Amino acid sequence: MVREMKVLICEPHAEVRALLGHVVTRLGFEPVYADTRSGGVLADADVDVLLIEPADPTALSTARALRLRRRELPIICASIYPDSPGAERLRPLAYLMKPFALVDLERALLTAVETTVAQA
Numbered sequence: 001m002v003r004e005m006k007v008l009i010c011e012p013h014a015e016v017r018a019l020l021g022h023v024v025t026r027l028g029f030e031p032v033y034a035d036t037r038s039g040g041v042l043a044d045a046d047v048d049v050l051l052i053e054p055a056d057p058t059a060l061s062t063a064r065a066l067r068l069r070r071r072e073l074p075i076i077c078a079s080i081y082p083d084s085p086g087a088e089r090l091r092p093l094a095y096l097m098k099p100f101a102l103v104d105l106e107r108a109l110l111t112a113v114e115t116t117v118a119q120a
Contacts (some may be wrong), residue, residue, distance in 0.1 A: 001042075002043065004028075004029065004030045005029045005030065005048045005049070005116065006029065006030045006031075006032050006046065006047045006048050006049075007024045007027075007029050007030070007031055007032065007041065007047065007048065007049045007050075007051055007053075007109065008032045008034060008048055008049070008050045008051065008062075008102050009021060009024065009031055009032065009033050009034070009051045009052075010034040010049040010050070010051070010052040010053065010056065010058070010059035010062050010063065010084070011051070011052070011053045011056070011059065011078070011092075012053060012056040012058070012059065013053075016053075016098075017025035017033065019096070020051060020078070020105070021033070023102060023105055023106060023109070024051075024109065027106060027110065029109070029113065031045055031047075031053060034058070034059070034062050047066075047108075048073075048074075048075075048112075048113060048116045049073075049074050049075075049076065049112040049113060049116065050063055050066060050073055050075045050076070051060075051075075051076045051078060051081055051109070052075065052077055052078070053078060053080075054077045054079050054081075054086060054087040054090070055079050055080060055081050055084075055086065060086055060087075063075055063090050064090070067090055067091075072119050074093045074096075074111075074113075074115045074116060075091070075092045076088050076092060076093055076094045076096070076097060076105075076108045076109065077092045077094070077095045077096065077107065078089070078095065078096045079095070079096070079098060080097075080098045082097065084097050091102055093108065093111060093112050093115065094108035094111070094112075096108065
């Protein structure tokens, strides 16, 4: 049996988070949401792709913590701001500027999952 791919979504705005989760689900992946109440650091790093808003300090710290544990983890940034040095250090697979076309997000997610499968 093939395991469902998990995409961790770290987005501070509930309506955007819901839209991102809908796209992830529509592609056949499982959306997982960061617990911002705990500072965003996850005990369980069992995710395949990380989708973050790097302008959010909690999302950025979550990404940094996961990157330290899993250097190969594909990261996608979706932000209202241009790329920054903090985001660049994460070496994201894609950097999407909001508003972006959903097809661009879908393409980035599919590429990230392909990368994860190829590494397995």
